[in-house]
Amino acid sequence: MEDLGAESKFTKFPAVVHLGDWSFFLVQSKGRYKLFSNICPHAGSEVVDWGTTFMCPSHGWRFEQDGGECINGPIARMMAYEVTARNGHLFADVPLEEFA
Numbered sequence: 001m002e003d004l005g006a007e008s009k010f011t012k013f014p015a016v017v018h019l020g021d022w023s024f025f026l027v028q029s030k031g032r033y034k035l036f037s038n039i040c041p042h043a044g045s046e047v048v049d050w051g052t053t054f055m056c057p058s059h060g061w062r063f064e065q066d067g068g069e070c071i072n073g074p075i076a077r078m079m080a081y082e083v084t085a086r087n088g089h090l091f092a093d094v095p096l097e098e099f100a
């Protein structure tokens with residue numbers, strides 16, 4: 001489990017979170033947190049926050065921010081990881097060793 005820090009420090013969503021050399025988006029939806037990898041599921045470019053969606057600048061795929069599903073391309077989804085709140089901190093179940 002990766003400690004994302006104090007829950008209280010996250011006041012705007014999506015929030016960019018850095019773990020090791022990798023970047024993620026923390027989102028909050030329906031009272032639950034979720035962490036999305038910013039690595040595009042198409043060809044590995046970096047997905048950016050595009051207002052109401054996420055967007056990959058390489059080929060324009062866009063992803064909805066609740067579940068990370070692609071909304072303008074083939075069936076695809078951003079990698080998502082569960083986040084739990086415990087003792088005022090957020091913890092994400094991210095297998096960072098698989099990102100190398």
Ligand code: FES
Nearest residue numbers: 040042043056059
């Ligand atoms: S690499 Fe992201 S849309 Fe192609």
